[in-house]
Amino acid sequence: MKTYSVAIVGATGAVGTQMLTCLAEQAFPVGSLKLLASPRSAGKVVETPWGNVTVEAAAPEAFDGVDIVLGAAEDDVARALYPEAVARGAVVVDNSHAFRLDANVPLVVPEVNAADIASHEGIIANPNCATIIGLVPTWPLHQLAGVTRMIVSTYQAASGAGVPGMRELEEQLAALGRGEELPEPRAFAAQLASNLIPQIGGFDGEGFTSEEMKLQNEGRKIMHLPELRVNCTCVRVPVLRSHSESITLEFEREVTLDEVREALAAAPGVKLVDDREAESAHDRWPMPLDTTDQDLIYVGRIRRDISNPNPARGVTFWCCGDQIRKGAATNAVQIAKLLTE
Amino acid sequence: MKTYSVAIVGATGAVGTQMLTCLAEQAFPVGSLKLLASPRSAGKVVETPWGNVTVEAAAPEAFDGVDIVLGAAEDDVARALYPEAVARGAVVVDNSHAFRLDANVPLVVPEVNAADIASHEGIIANPNCATIIGLVPTWPLHQLAGVTRMIVSTYQAASGAGVPGMRELEEQLAALGRGEELPEPRAFAAQLASNLIPQIGGFDGEGFTSEEMKLQNEGRKIMHLPELRVNCTCVRVPVLRSHSESITLEFEREVTLDEVREALAAAPGVKLVDDREAESAHDRWPMPLDTTDQDLIYVGRIRRDISNPNPARGVTFWCCGDQIRKGAATNAVQIAKLLTE
Numbered sequence: 001m002k003t004y005s006v007a008i009v010g011a012t013g014a015v016g017t018q019m020l021t022c023l024a025e026q027a028f029p030v031g032s033l034k035l036l037a038s039p040r041s042a043g044k045v046v047e048t049p050w051g052n053v054t055v056e057a058a059a060p061e062a063f064d065g066v067d068i069v070l071g072a073a074e075d076d077v078a079r080a081l082y083p084e085a086v087a088r089g090a091v092v093v094d095n096s097h098a099f100r101l102d103a104n105v106p107l108v109v110p111e112v113n114a115a116d117i118a119s120h121e122g123i124i125a126n127p128n129c130a131t132i133i134g135l136v137p138t139w140p141l142h143q144l145a146g147v148t149r150m151i152v153s154t155y156q157a158a159s160g161a162g163v164p165g166m167r168e169l170e171e172q173l174a175a176l177g178r179g180e181e182l183p184e185p186r187a188f189a190a191q192l193a194s195n196l197i198p199q200i201g202g203f204d205g206e207g208f209t210s211e212e213m214k215l216q217n218e219g220r221k222i223m224h225l226p227e228l229r230v231n232c233t234c235v236r237v238p239v240l241r242s243h244s245e246s247i248t249l250e251f252e253r254e255v256t257l258d259e260v261r262e263a264l265a266a267a268p269g270v271k272l273v274d275d276r277e278a279e280s281a282h283d284r285w286p287m288p289l290d291t292t293d294q295d296l297i298y299v300g301r302i303r304r305d306i307s308n309p310n311p312a313r314g315v316t317f318w319c320c321g322d323q324i325r326k327g328a329a330t331n332a333v334q335i336a337k338l339l340t341e
Numbered sequence: 342m343k344t345y346s347v348a349i350v351g352a353t354g355a356v357g358t359q360m361l362t363c364l365a366e367q368a369f370p371v372g373s374l375k376l377l378a379s380p381r382s383a384g385k386v387v388e389t390p391w392g393n394v395t396v397e398a399a400a401p402e403a404f405d406g407v408d409i410v411l412g413a414a415e416d417d418v419a420r421a422l423y424p425e426a427v428a429r430g431a432v433v434v435d436n437s438h439a440f441r442l443d444a445n446v447p448l449v450v451p452e453v454n455a456a457d458i459a460s461h462e463g464i465i466a467n468p469n470c471a472t473i474i475g476l477v478p479t480w481p482l483h484q485l486a487g488v489t490r491m492i493v494s495t496y497q498a499a500s501g502a503g504v505p506g507m508r509e510l511e512e513q514l515a516a517l518g519r520g521e522e523l524p525e526p527r528a529f530a531a532q533l534a535s536n537l538i539p540q541i542g543g544f545d546g547e548g549f550t551s552e553e554m555k556l557q558n559e560g561r562k563i564m565h566l567p568e569l570r571v572n573c574t575c576v577r578v579p580v581l582r583s584h585s586e587s588i589t590l591e592f593e594r595e596v597t598l599d600e601v602r603e604a605l606a607a608a609p610g611v612k613l614v615d616d617r618e619a620e621s622a623h624d625r626w627p628m629p630l631d632t633t634d635q636d637l638i639y640v641g642r643i644r645r646d647i648s649n650p651n652p653a654r655g656v657t658f659w660c661c662g663d664q665i666r667k668g669a670a671t672n673a674v675q676i677a678k679l680l681t682e
Contacts, residue, residue, distance in 0.1 A: 149648045153494035153587035177518010189622040195630040198659045203617045207644035231648035233587040246494040246574040276544045281530040289536040303548035307490045307572035
């Protein structure tokens with residue numbers, strides 16, 4: 001079997017660490033492995049399924065001989081380094097925002113637009129976590145009836161701010177639990193434990209945050225729907241690592257709820273959890289704790305949008321997915337796997 | 342000054358206790374005070390601004406001589422007892438769901454439909470907490486441009502399940518904080534700490550929960566809009582006592598965002614918190630921690646609904662309000678106060 005020389009950039013972060021696990025789980029044909037990170041992590045030894053690997057500082061020459069780069073670093077690192085990797089013959093699957101909307105960079109959710117991978121010129125972008133988690137169940141419904149409009153409210157986990165975000169929430173919960181004063185927030189703009197923070201990313205001139213606009217801008221590109229209208233409200237919630245979304249869709253054509261359920265039950269990457277009569281809460285509807293450390297997007301609470309002037313052209317549902325896995329690492333490794341097939 | 346004989350039913354619960362505080366804060370002319378509760382709380386002595394009061398078992402004869410009853414008990418208690426109170430000459434302001442949709446019972450948010458109080462026949466109903474918190478900012482926008490459609494996702498606090506709900510969340514947070522195993526959930530269907538529970542109330546045949554349908558059914562009655570279409574998704578979040586709502590409105594007429602902001606800034610019961618440039622997070626947008634133990638509904642994140650085919654006819658915002666106060670006790674005492682004026 002052909003094997004590949006793989007490098008993970010940002011290998012010591014939450015997403016980079018998860019990418020390592022996902023490579024093994026997805027039986028990726030790793031021939032050799034490089035773990036790249038900031039100079040301050042260089043020298044650290046990481047146990048991997050392919051032996052112990054010493055972390056190297058991410059620099060252009062580190063990409064010599066590398067076939068596939070999995071990028072889990074910030075935008076500035078991505079912009080500086082990945083063209084260098086491409087120049088050295090590597091293909092980069094990048095989880096940063098840097099290249100997502102570039103015309104010559106495919107933006108891919110394998111369950112939606114795997115075919116777009118073929119047109120890459122060295123870089124393939126991994127979408128934003130909330131975009132992936134929302135689109136995996138939206139796409140089969142688009143195929144069913146044509147989505148024209150999405151109204152989304154998100155419930156996003158601390159992990160979206162990486163390890164520092166998760167640590168901050170855990171520290172705050174620990175302090176609350178011991179009845180101690182909470183440390184000053186650093187990763188988030190305010191206390192997250194027992195609170196909600198309705199801003200993720202910076203504001204544009206219209207009052208939307210960058211995170212909110214990603215669902216429309218990335219969704220249009222991924223689903224090849226340049227006219228799609230998406231209104232999104234992104235909210236950080238005191239949950240560790242699974243995002244949830246309340247999604248209302250409008251369709252071109254009428255659908256029955258049975259058709260919607262069948263489409264979702266058959267959709268790749270989706271697990272239908274929508275049994276209102278189920279004895280166990282875990283079978284009744286998706287919850288972020290249940291999708292923690294899972295790859296599937298759980299979808300439930302499926303019902304008509306009764307506010308739609310024609311309810312047969314609207315549906316509302318609730319979905320949850322692990323932000324670090326399908327929201328980032330799993331999706332990136334799926335793309336890399338497709339590159340090898 | 343004329344004073345009134347007041348009785349609180351369910352006086353030892355979260356809402357009943359808060360009603361006592363609200364009576365004092367709103368300078369309600371209390372002449373005498375009865376605290377009624379289940380037999381197991383009878384005999385307990387409660388310190389009040391009007392002296393120590395011994396809790397009595399709620400029973401029909403307890404209403405003899407009472408002018409105003411504030412009801413903070415469950416539906417079954419309400420149905421059994423309040424007609425008895427009315428028969429004895431009292432006016433009841435009831436926070437339960439029992440009478441809310443009865444044709445001869447006004448359902449009142451004083452900022453919206455105070456005039457409806459006049460038509461009461463002994464019972465006035467206090468709306469559901471999420472309804473009150475959503476309608477206080479929606480009403481001035483309806484007056485501005487005519488609301489035809491609401492799409493709402495809620496982020497509801499543990500206090501909606503009363504003291505047991507708050508205690509359960511606190512116990513779970515404490516266990517998490519100490520790294521201990523969490524006790525089995527009792528008040529909620531699943532673990533709430535570090536999780537979300539997307540069901541509040543029982544399901545109807547269409548897959549909506551009772552809590553979700555309240556916003557449409559109660560909203561129609563309160564705003565006198567029998568055709569109003571409301572699509573709501575209600576989610577329990579690990580927050581102690583303030584509800585938050587992500588609300589998208591469609592209007593009959595076009596509006597500017599300046600008109601929306603002016604209407605909200607001038608609206609009774611509303612505090613506009615919508616300064617994207619503010620240094621402090623607390624001035625940038627509403628957060629549930631900031632509205633905890635406050636009477637006002639904080640409103641912010643005001644922007645166009647860019648998914649609306651005509652964005653000038655749509656607006657999206659975020660609001661937070663204390664569930665026990667304006668969502669219940671404050672609103673009930675406001676109604677009682679209006680009865681005395």
